[in-house]
Amino acid sequence: AVTALEADGRKEAVAALIRFLKTQNDRQASGLSPADYRVVRSVIASLGEIGDPSAIEELTAVKISNWPSAMVRAADEALGKLK
Numbered sequence: 001a002v003t004a005l006e007a008d009g010r011k012e013a014v015a016a017l018i019r020f021l022k023t024q025n026d027r028q029a030s031g032l033s034p035a036d037y038r039v040v041r042s043v044i045a046s047l048g049e050i051g052d053p054s055a056i057e058e059l060t061a062v063k064i065s066n067w068p069s070a071m072v073r074a075a076d077e078a079l080g081k082l083k
Contacts, residue, residue, distance in 0.1 A: 006046035014052045021058045025065040048078025
């Protein structure tokens, strides 16, 4: 589903990915299990590939939502593609 949304690339698809990441950022603040990390990492990478600057806020929130350092690096990489 994440790959399909990335391929779509329209504003609605980007908005769905951003909403999903926001939900995961909120969940991570109270303790998300590592089993969910793979999907979140895919969403982060897709947002970077799409390159829509509307993702900046949620990608930046990854840095303060208690994610492991690998997730923070993925968010940094995605943010680098947006600039």
